[in-house]
Amino acid sequence: MLTRIMKFISIAGLFLALFWRSSEGSEFALQFVVCAGALLVAWEAYRAEKHIWTIGFVAIAVLFNPFQPWTFSSELFFWLDLLAMSTFLVSLAIVKAKPKLPMPSILY
Numbered sequence: 001m002l003t004r005i006m007k008f009i010s011i012a013g014l015f016l017a018l019f020w021r022s023s024e025g026s027e028f029a030l031q032f033v034v035c036a037g038a039l040l041v042a043w044e045a046y047r048a049e050k051h052i053w054t055i056g057f058v059a060i061a062v063l064f065n066p067f068q069p070w071t072f073s074s075e076l077f078f079w080l081d082l083l084a085m086s087t088f089l090v091s092l093a094i095v096k097a098k099p100k101l102p103m104p105s106i107l108y
Helices: 002-019 024-047 051-063 074-094
Strands: none
Touching: 002 024, 002 074, 024 051, 024 074, 051 074
16 A cells, blocks of 8 residues: 555656756655655565566666766656656556465464
């Protein structure tokens, strides 16, 4: 559930970043949210054994890392932002963690 919420928050943040450029502080917050969301989805993809998705979301987390930020031109950032947002959107339907198995009963 937390991962699904983070996917929606990341999508909303990336959507806002497409059309609204703002101060340094809000860019840090956007990068932090997208990086955290990408790491959560990467973990979920790893648990679902979807390794290509895991690699893709780790790459998104690296690109949006708030502690070692990358600088891109505004045009390149637009395309990276659009690509990351569409990846989060597609992951809503495709990447779902396998449910945890219940504890086996000792009665059977």
